[in-house]
Amino acid sequence: MANKIAVVTGGAGGIGQAVVARLAQSGFGVCIVDQNDKAGQEFVDQLRKDKYEAEFSRIELRRAAEIKEVFETIFAKHRRIDVLVNLAGGTIHKHPIHEFPLSEWREVIDVNLKATFLCCQAVSKRMKEAKSGAIINTSSNFGITGSAGRTAYSAAKAAIIAFSKSLALEMAPYGVRVNTIAPGLTATARVLAVHTDAEWAKMSAGMPLGRAGQPRDIAEGVHFLATEDSAFMTGQLLHVNGGMVFN
Numbered sequence: 001m002a003n004k005i006a007v008v009t010g011g012a013g014g015i016g017q018a019v020v021a022r023l024a025q026s027g028f029g030v031c032i033v034d035q036n037d038k039a040g041q042e043f044v045d046q047l048r049k050d051k052y053e054a055e056f057s058r059i060e061l062r063r064a065a066e067i068k069e070v071f072e073t074i075f076a077k078h079r080r081i082d083v084l085v086n087l088a089g090g091t092i093h094k095h096p097i098h099e100f101p102l103s104e105w106r107e108v109i110d111v112n113l114k115a116t117f118l119c120c121q122a123v124s125k126r127m128k129e130a131k132s133g134a135i136i137n138t139s140s141n142f143g144i145t146g147s148a149g150r151t152a153y154s155a156a157k158a159a160i161i162a163f164s165k166s167l168a169l170e171m172a173p174y175g176v177r178v179n180t181i182a183p184g185l186t187a188t189a190r191v192l193a194v195h196t197d198a199e200w201a202k203m204s205a206g207m208p209l210g211r212a213g214q215p216r217d218i219a220e221g222v223h224f225l226a227t228e229d230s231a232f233m234t235g236q237l238l239h240v241n242g243g244m245v246f247n
């Protein structure tokens, strides 16, 4: 594998594939960890055909033991993880509060927030020892503005920002940077599937920059936070959202 190793959770997904491709193009060996075997393996095959270095590990991010095991396996093989991108997440659960099932609340918090904590925990000791590393966690515009019916998701995405600030302070003395990226409306299959074409056209036209984000827009932001281009940034929130939210 390449000199520097990046791990991308949710790397088989819509934004995830664009992030993986961008990091691979930049010279990282990329380890995709995702629950979607088929998409993950097919994408790795494609990347390898294009002469990039990539591998796939299946993971269920709601299971703490699996996270520990997968990250240990990656460390054992490559002896390093330079970049961790926690992208897996999102939600389809949207309910009024009195109808919100606790099981779904837990699922949203587990996949978005708890998995972010556990994956950061899995790399933190070795990044500290290496005295370098970059972690990028993923929030959302809804982590800032809230969204009616998405109480669990917006709570998780807001918590990720505060979590990342705390971890940034904890890791700064060791030269490890921790930042958060907040995509806004971004055209991935998961999001497109819950809107009609007419709704999507209206939402896109309503964006200050006149269009929805594309996965590659988010990938450029992640790449910036992963590399020395952002060497003096830690604990920051980077909005990549066409102007829909400012702070």
Ligand SMILES: NC(=O)c1ccc[n+]([C@@H]2O[C@H](COP(=O)([O-])OP(=O)(O)OC[C@H]3O[C@@H](n4cnc5c(N)ncnc54)[C@H](O)[C@@H]3O)[C@@H](O)[C@H]2O)c1
Pocket: 009, 010, 011, 012, 013, 014, 015, 016, 033, 034, 035, 036, 059, 060, 061, 062, 087, 088, 089, 090, 091, 111, 138, 139, 140, 141, 182, 183, 184, 185, 186, 187, 188, 189, 190, 191
């Ligand atoms: N697309 C948007 O409009 C948008 C907006 C704001 C924030 N975001 C955030 O960006 C990130 C990526 O979003 P996306 O639209 O690319 O989503 P996506 O559904 O296309 O990709 C998510 C990936 O995560 C994986 N994943 C989900 N749960 C998992 C689990 N329990 N274990 C292992 N893997 C799991 C999925 O298999 C999938 O490959 C998410 O954190 C989402 O909240 C997206």
